[in-house]
Amino acid sequence: MIRFEKVSKAYPGQARPALNSLSIDIQKGEFVFLVGQSGSGKSTALKLMLREQRPTTGRVYVAGKEINRLAGWKVPRLRRQVGTIFQDFRLLTNKTVAENVAFAMQVTGHSNREIRQRVPETLELVGLDGKGDRMPDELSGGEQQRVAVARAFINRPMILIADEPTGNLDPGNTVGIMRLLDRINRSGTTIVMATHDVQMVDQMRKRVIELEHGHLVRDQVQGGYGAQF
Amino acid sequence: MQLRYVFTELRQGLRRNLSMHVAVALTLLVSLTLAGVGLLLREQAQLTEEVWGDELQITFYMCNGANDRNPQCAGAVDDSQKKVITDALEDNRYVDKIEEESQEQAYERLQALDVEGVSGPDPVVRAEDMWESYWVTMTDPHHSAEIIEAVAGLDGIDHVGDVHEVTGPILAAVDGLQSAALVGAIVLIVAALLLVANTIRLAAFARRREIGIMRLVGASTLYIALPFLLESLVVALVGIGLSGVALAAVMHFGVEQRLSSTAVTQWVGWEEFFSSFAIVALLGILLTLVPTLLLTRKYIKV
Numbered sequence: 001m002i003r004f005e006k007v008s009k010a011y012p013g014q015a016r017p018a019l020n021s022l023s024i025d026i027q028k029g030e031f032v033f034l035v036g037q038s039g040s041g042k043s044t045a046l047k048l049m050l051r052e053q054r055p056t057t058g059r060v061y062v063a064g065k066e067i068n069r070l071a072g073w074k075v076p077r078l079r080r081q082v083g084t085i086f087q088d089f090r091l092l093t094n095k096t097v098a099e100n101v102a103f104a105m106q107v108t109g110h111s112n113r114e115i116r117q118r119v120p121e122t123l124e125l126v127g128l129d130g131k132g133d134r135m136p137d138e139l140s141g142g143e144q145q146r147v148a149v150a151r152a153f154i155n156r157p158m159i160l161i162a163d164e165p166t167g168n169l170d171p172g173n174t175v176g177i178m179r180l181l182d183r184i185n186r187s188g189t190t191i192v193m194a195t196h197d198v199q200m201v202d203q204m205r206k207r208v209i210e211l212e213h214g215h216l217v218r219d220q221v222q223g224g225y226g227a228q229f
Numbered sequence: 230m231q232l233r234y235v236f237t238e239l240r241q242g243l244r245r246n247l248s249m250h251v252a253v254a255l256t257l258l259v260s261l262t263l264a265g266v267g268l269l270l271r272e273q274a275q276l277t278e279e280v281w282g283d284e285l286q287i288t289f290y291m292c293n294g295a296n297d298r299n300p301q302c303a304g305a306v307d308d309s310q311k312k313v314i315t316d317a318l319e320d321n322r323y324v325d326k327i328e329e330e331s332q333e334q335a336y337e338r339l340q341a342l343d344v345e346g347v348s349g350p351d352p353v354v355r356a357e358d359m360w361e362s363y364w365v366t367m368t369d370p371h372h373s374a375e376i377i378e379a380v381a382g383l384d385g386i387d388h389v390g391d392v393h394e395v396t397g398p399i400l401a402a403v404d405g406l407q408s409a410a411l412v413g414a415i416v417l418i419v420a421a422l423l424l425v426a427n428t429i430r431l432a433a434f435a436r437r438r439e440i441g442i443m444r445l446v447g448a449s450t451l452y453i454a455l456p457f458l459l460e461s462l463v464v465a466l467v468g469i470g471l472s473g474v475a476l477a478a479v480m481h482f483g484v485e486q487r488l489s490s491t492a493v494t495q496w497v498g499w500e501e502f503f504s505s506f507a508i509v510a511l512l513g514i515l516l517t518l519v520p521t522l523l524l525t526r527k528y529i530k531v
């Protein structure tokens with residue numbers, strides 16, 4: 001589903017490359033943690049999957065296509081197949097919860113009928129039943145992240161990319177979001193999640209890919225954060 | 230495509246940046262009006278040259294035996310005199326082209342100017358009062374003196390038409406005004422471009438969250454750019470409409486009500502107004518949409 005072949009990324013003006021000859025292969029339906037210290041290249045790797053950034057050398061394949069050879073006008077189609085959530089939620093504060101979720105469908109050309117049906121369904125799925133008319137700032141952090149998950153998932157992407165989605169949440173809300181992501185993963189969606197929450201990674205017993213200064217230092221099926229071979 | 234979103238954004242965008250949009254529309258109003266005046270002046274220069282001949286031409290009027298100015302004239306010019314005159318002209322190396330105008334043609338041209346007493350049942354001036362003439366196009370306007378010297382004294386020549394005496398001041402004024410209008414237009418066009426660019430930058434900044442989310446969820450570039458393009462288009466149309474009104478006012482109050490009463494030349498009319506305005510409208514659209522397209526590509530590129 002996602003494959004990196006000797007991918008390096010050097011940002012202009014940076015002495016060290018953010019990623020250094022990284023090769024990984026993620027299968028359809030997998031749940032993968034991307035771990036490593038701050039600055040190890042996790043976010044860069046995720047941006048390359050979305051073509052937010054382009055590799056300096058090497059190839060990135062998503063859903064069988066080498067995405068850097070994709071024509072510019074096809075990039076939106078790629079992004080419709082890849083949902084994204086972030087540490088800072090990125091909600092529109094002037095729109096209600098339901099409007100925030102509907103936004104992702106509106107701007108990708110879905111009909112009002114589809115939107116009216118799918119938005120309540122998805123809000124129920126993420127556990128925000130009956131909160132569609134609230135404004136984002138009336139919700140807890142955990143609830144706001146659920147809105148973001150609903151927005152990322154409403155177009156039923158094949159892949160969900162999460163960049164430290166629990167970084168701003170307390171332990172209780174973290175568990176809630178992880179349960180939600182696990183449930184989405186069980187429905188067949190591939191999930192790649194960057195984090196440095198040791199405890200959580202240990203508990204989930206999923207595949208762990210660890211980066212250090214842009215190098216792959218560990219790729220372990222059902223690993224824990226600190227576990228060694 | 231969900232156009233409701235686009236139009237909601239358009240309305241919000243117009244309201245959010247209202248003062249910038251008013252500035253752009255007013256700048257467009259002035260720059261496009263100046264450009265339109267420049268175009269009308271160009272048309273005016275052409276019309277003046279059509280009526281009076283351009284600066285490369287001199288006109289030799291021949292005796293008509295009715296109201297000659299030259300006491301040497303003994304009745305209307307005859308064919309042998311005309312032969313001598315055309316031979317002299319054809320021999321002159323500064324002569325490029327010779328066109329003959331009959332008394333009737335001269336009369337028609339006079340009627341086109343709509344001077345009082347020329348038309349109607351009992352005109353003061355008739356075709357017989359006009360002079361037959363040779364319109365000589367020179368290879369070089371600086372050598373008019375040589376040609377005049379060679380021909381003016383021949384029998385049958387009544388007088389030499391010095392086009393510059395009549396059209397000179399008109400063309401000089403038109404030229405000066407035209408340059409002033411075009412320089413003003415260019416300066417303001419630069420101002421308009423900068424204002425448009427700044428408006429887009431502000432609008433993109435104000436909407437950066439939405440734009441970021443739209444890109445992430447895979448909205449097409451056109452869809453993201455559409456509110457910007459429509460916003461610019463609305464402002465452009467307002468500016469163009471205002472400049473149309475301003476130009477029409479120039480035509481009505483300036484040309485129709487003041488200049489038309491002085492019949493020294495044929496003045497620009499509504500036909501010239503519409504052709505100039507068409508160019509101005511196109512210019513206004515280009516001035517706003519091209520920078521908008523370029524900048525939205527820059528600010529929202531995927």
Ligand SMILES: Nc1ncnc2c1ncn2[C@@H]1O[C@H](COP(=O)(O)OP(=O)(O)O)[C@@H](O)[C@H]1O
Pocket residue numbers: 011012014017018036037038039040041042043044045
């Ligand atoms: N847009 C950028 N421009 C320049 N350098 C960047 C940019 N983004 C990240 N970097 C650098 O690349 C390295 C990896 O960053 P990042 O991928 O954000 O790591 P992580 O997400 O693991 O913290 C860091 O050294 C960071 O400073």
Ligand SMILES: [Mg+2]
Pocket residue numbers: 042043044163
């Ligand atoms: Mg990061």
